[in-house]
Amino acid sequence: MNKPDFTFGDLVSVAGYPDIIFQVDGFREERHYYPHEQWDEMVYELIECSRGDWLEADEGDLTLVADAAQADEYLRANPPKAAKLNYEEDLAMYYFGEFGFGGSKKEKEAPKPSARELSAQEAERRKKARKERAEAVDNLLDRRKWYADSEAEDKVERIAEIDEELRRVSETR
Known part of the structure; x- marks a missing residue:
């Protein structure tokens, strides 16, 4: 089991709930299993102060x-603002606001991509770059063959230009 970053009684703030202080009441580790991946995540149960x-x-x-x-001392020095968490408004924003059917006036904060999502994006970018490079090489080889088979007066110069371009494309990683 991973060591949790927070423990019972810690005071925390939560993304999306500005100026509201919560206290850690409990936590659990969830394990997710799928055919090609698995991961663990820590979920915290919080009480609004x-x-x-x-x-x-x-x-x-x-x-x-x-x-x-330090929690009691912090709360005495910084009494929490009375705040009501509006779960109905959050749910309406989640289910309807994103799709243009109404919902909350609050701006929804874009979630930060997880490490897994960033890794997948990077892998996709590399795959796309490899595909584009392979297409460029195929195109240049087709052009080189066409000039080699042709009777064009400048065929030697054109083949040399294509060979130089092939070297540049193949050196790019």
């Missing part, structure tokens, strides 16, 4: 405000 509303959040969405040992 001013009203006691409950929320679950992924580890990547949390920022430490004060550790458990």
